[in-house]
Amino acid sequence: MDTPNRSIKCTVESCRNHCMSEDYCSLSSITVGTHECNPTQEACTDCMSFVKK
Ligand code: SF4
Numbered sequence: 001m002d003t004p005n006r007s008i009k010c011t012v013e014s015c016r017n018h019c020m021s022e023d024y025c026s027l028s029s030i031t032v033g034t035h036e037c038n039p040t041q042e043a044c045t046d047c048m049s050f051v052k053k
Contacts, residue, residue, distance in 0.1 A: 002026035016051040025049075 002017075004024035011023050019026050030049040039045060 010047070012047070012050065014053055015047075016053045017049060 002019045003026060004019040004022050005027060006024060008025035008027065008030055009023055010018055010025045012018055013020065015025075017025055017027050017030075027049055030047055032045055033048040034045050036044040
């Protein structure tokens with residue numbers, strides 16, 4: 001059973017690191033990055049710690 005990290009809320013249930021019972025990440029830390037040269041809105045940012053189930 002994954003332990004939720006209460007400091008990292010997340011709703012991406014298709015990620016292997018997601019705590020399915022609750023909307024939290026189970027990692028101790030994550031890396032956030034961007035796929036844009038000049039990010040201007042939240043959709044420009046990505047969780048680089050995502051792992052497909
Ligand atoms: S690694 Fe990123 S996408 Fe995956 S559960 Fe954690 S915060 Fe969410």
